[in-house]
Amino acid sequence: MNIVAPIVKSPRELGKVCVNSVTLAHGGGGRAMKDLVDDVFVRAFDACSCAPLEDQARLDLAEFAARGDRLAFTTDSFVVDPLFFPGGDIGKLAVCGSVNDLAVGGAVPLYLSCAAIVEEGVAIDVLREVARSMAATAAQAGVKIVTGDTKVVQRGSCDKLFLTTTGVGAIGAGVALGVDKAAPGDAVLVNGVLGDHGAAILCARGDLALDAPIESDCACLHGLIAGLLEAAPLVRFMRDATRGGVATVLNEIAEASRAAIEIDEDSTPIRAEVRAFCEILGLDPLYLANEGKIVVVAPQRQAEAALEAMRRHPLGRDSCRIGSITAGEPGRVTMRTSFGGRRIVDMLVGEQLPRIC
Amino acid sequence: MKYVEEFRDSARARILVTEIERLIGAIAPPEDRPIHIMEVCGGHTHSIFRYGVEGMLPKAIELVHGPGCPVCVLPMGRVDDCVSIAEQEGVVFATFGDAMRVPGSKKSLLQAKADGADVRMVYSPMDALALARKNPEREIVFFGLGFETTMPSTALTILQAEREGIINFSLFCNHITIVPTIKAILDSPDLRLDGFLGPGHVSMVIGAAPYEFIARFYRKPMVIAGFEPQDILQSIWMVLKQIAEGRCEIENQYARVVPEQGNEAALAAVARVYELREFFEWRGLGSIDHSGVRLREAYARFDAERKFALANVRIADPKSCQCGEVLKGVIKPWQCKVFGTACTPETPLGALMVSSEGACAAYYQYGGVKEPQAAA
Numbered sequence: 001m002n003i004v005a006p007i008v009k010s011p012r013e014l015g016k017v018c019v020n021s022v023t024l025a026h027g028g029g030g031r032a033m034k035d036l037v038d039d040v041f042v043r044a045f046d047a048c049s050c051a052p053l054e055d056q057a058r059l060d061l062a063e064f065a066a067r068g069d070r071l072a073f074t075t076d077s078f079v080v081d082p083l084f085f086p087g088g089d090i091g092k093l094a095v096c097g098s099v100n101d102l103a104v105g106g107a108v109p110l111y112l113s114c115a116a117i118v119e120e121g122v123a124i125d126v127l128r129e130v131a132r133s134m135a136a137t138a139a140q141a142g143v144k145i146v147t148g149d150t151k152v153v154q155r156g157s158c159d160k161l162f163l164t165t166t167g168v169g170a171i172g173a174g175v176a177l178g179v180d181k182a183a184p185g186d187a188v189l190v191n192g193v194l195g196d197h198g199a200a201i202l203c204a205r206g207d208l209a210l211d212a213p214i215e216s217d218c219a220c221l222h223g224l225i226a227g228l229l230e231a232a233p234l235v236r237f238m239r240d241a242t243r244g245g246v247a248t249v250l251n252e253i254a255e256a257s258r259a260a261i262e263i264d265e266d267s268t269p270i271r272a273e274v275r276a277f278c279e280i281l282g283l284d285p286l287y288l289a290n291e292g293k294i295v296v297v298a299p300q301r302q303a304e305a306a307l308e309a310m311r312r313h314p315l316g317r318d319s320c321r322i323g324s325i326t327a328g329e330p331g332r333v334t335m336r337t338s339f340g341g342r343r344i345v346d347m348l349v350g351e352q353l354p355r356i357c
Numbered sequence: 358m359k360y361v362e363e364f365r366d367s368a369r370a371r372i373l374v375t376e377i378e379r380l381i382g383a384i385a386p387p388e389d390r391p392i393h394i395m396e397v398c399g400g401h402t403h404s405i406f407r408y409g410v411e412g413m414l415p416k417a418i419e420l421v422h423g424p425g426c427p428v429c430v431l432p433m434g435r436v437d438d439c440v441s442i443a444e445q446e447g448v449v450f451a452t453f454g455d456a457m458r459v460p461g462s463k464k465s466l467l468q469a470k471a472d473g474a475d476v477r478m479v480y481s482p483m484d485a486l487a488l489a490r491k492n493p494e495r496e497i498v499f500f501g502l503g504f505e506t507t508m509p510s511t512a513l514t515i516l517q518a519e520r521e522g523i524i525n526f527s528l529f530c531n532h533i534t535i536v537p538t539i540k541a542i543l544d545s546p547d548l549r550l551d552g553f554l555g556p557g558h559v560s561m562v563i564g565a566a567p568y569e570f571i572a573r574f575y576r577k578p579m580v581i582a583g584f585e586p587q588d589i590l591q592s593i594w595m596v597l598k599q600i601a602e603g604r605c606e607i608e609n610q611y612a613r614v615v616p617e618q619g620n621e622a623a624l625a626a627v628a629r630v631y632e633l634r635e636f637f638e639w640r641g642l643g644s645i646d647h648s649g650v651r652l653r654e655a656y657a658r659f660d661a662e663r664k665f666a667l668a669n670v671r672i673a674d675p676k677s678c679q680c681g682e683v684l685k686g687v688i689k690p691w692q693c694k695v696f697g698t699a700c701t702p703e704t705p706l707g708a709l710m711v712s713s714e715g716a717c718a719a720y721y722q723y724g725g726v727k728e729p730q731a732a733a
Contacts, residue, residue, distance in 0.1 A: 339586045340367040341409020346722045
């Protein structure tokens with residue numbers, strides 16, 4: 001189905017930025033700001049429609065109604081440092097993040113907003129590159145960025161560039177996923193190796209003096225999820241394992257469903273490089289962020305169908321079952337260690353801090 | 358991972374556990390209680406919980422989690438001093454990550470950072486020295502922390518700073534020594550320990566000889582242990598074997614890393630830069646003679662304690678805290694009155710709840726509040 005262009009088309013002249021870096025003038029609301037918004041964002045997001053800019057995007061309700069019976073609505077902010085990292089950048093991350101937040105609820109992602117807070121002094125080319133990356137990711141995902149905002153703040157008031165994306169999508173009739181729906185016997189699945197994004201970012205920051213060939217797994221998962229829901233409509237719940245990693249999502253499920261979860265270390269896929277990286281720094285890969293991985297809870301009778309569907313998608317080739325929902329103590333997540341022991345996988349208190357010795 | 362996975366092999370683990378069970382059968386348990394083996398080092402505590410080692414052991418063995426977590430035994434007054442240094446104009450305070458959350462009497466370094474102090478997490482004292490080179494107009498204070506494991510790298514950094522003539526670098530020295538502390542535990546009247554797992558990384562620096570007194574005068578066996586779960590099981594087996602055979606010796610299970618004589622270059626750097634303090638205050642254990650080091654007079658210009666006027670106030674541990682009894686193995690973490698209630702990793706009252714190497718945090722995180730792993 002085609003996505004209807006939301007804005008009435010009419011020709012419009014786009015402004016052009018002629019300086020190299022952002023100044024406070026670009027946030028002043030005048031000509032400089034219009035030029036920045038036109039040259040960087042409108043050019044990237046809406047180059048062909050050249051419609052007049054209104055204060056809001058106008059979306060056709062019929063389009064939503066045709067795809068489902070509920071609106072999914074989500075927002076997320078992105079403050080990643082560095083802005084560009086192996087496997088992605090803040091722009092790609094911002095699009096994938098909101099697309100995934102919609103998709104894990106069973107929604108078809110349709111439209112995004114993009115709000116940018118820019119620190120004065122940031123090179124215009126950096127903004128252009130981020131905007132191009134957002135546009136390319138959105139195009140690939142079949143969603144449109146239809147509204148936005150730009151603010152410029154004084155040096156030191158933010159770290160180069162913060163982005164917020166808000167997304168809307170439609171949830172198909174009958175889809176009713178819930179974090180509280182896991183039941184003993186259900187299978188816990190993931191769509192591939194864990195911890196890549198967190199490790200890639202820590203590496204890319206460069207202050208660890210560690211160089212590892214690890215790329216962020218940042219990706220839009222709605223395609224994979226659509227295939228999964230079609231093959232296994234009884235799937236109870238899924239969530240993208242971003243900040244706090246898989247361990248956090250498992251705890252959220254155990255808590256909300258008043259069930260226990262047991263995972264198996266031998267079946268938990270972690271890239272050798274990421275494992276070695278964690279080993280050296282004293283980190284636990286279960287708590288590392290992912291940006292292209294979901295945890296899926298499926299009833300036993302559809303676990304195989306779900307896995308097969310996930311594996312058919314390029315972003316789910318290494319999908320596997322990592323554990324099960326059990327009738328143990330409600331709220332508790334445990335792991336059978338490869339060594340033969342059993343340990344608790346708790347919620348992280350704050351940030352993971354490396355141990356000293 | 359080569360040289361890692363071999364030490365985490367479950368088939369070998371099962372063989373070791375069977376051997377341990379066999380040995381236990383041959384030992385008459387002391388006074389109708391389990392055999393208490395203390396792992397001195399926080400690194401061991403972490404491995405034991407991370408791999409679920411405790412739950413694999415027979416009930417007749419109880420592991421007591423010792424004082425070897427340098428973050429945990431740091432007294433509140435010293436954290437206050439850190440905060441007061443960090444909050445001074447022109448200072449960059451460089452620290453290892455897990456020291457940031459240790460509570461002071463008013464705030465932790467993490468809170469001080471949020472309030473505007475320039476606190477930076479580093480992975481090595483050399484990173485702090487690099488900060489000093491890069492920021493000549495700022496005073497970089499490195500928070501030196503840890504046992505003999507980290508002492509040499511700090512000493513070498515001071516020597517490097519001296520060679521380069523760097524004047525804006527100083528050390529807030531909180532390095533501590535393990536031997537007087539083990540002695541203090543052995544002298545404790547409520548001691549209930551039957552043997553020790555010796556600290557692997559400390560021993561890599563100091564060798565095996567400094568522990569001889571434990572076997573000779575206190576008649577307790579010790580096995581210097583590595584940090585992989587298999588190292589730990591094997592070391593427990595070696596301690597039990599000594600008990601079964603009525604021997605008390607210092608044995609070295611971690612021979613692939615720990616030379617009997619220690620590391621001469623590291624010891625030389627330590628001797629050159631530091632001298633023993635008369636006493637040092639430990640959280641939970643009180644003041645222990647000769648248990649800490651400070652910079653020698655010759656390196657006074659790198660000594661943050663001399664550069665900054667510090668309050669140096671002794672702040673008593675919270676009354677409800679039973680960290681000391683946990684450290685000495687008198688009670689288990691979950692038997693403490695405030696464990697999991699007033700004292701949690703989010704709001705640690707006692708130091709053992711702060712670092713993931715602290716016995717209480719390890720129990721809370723990996724062992725659970727209501728149901729300790731040993732009982733699972």
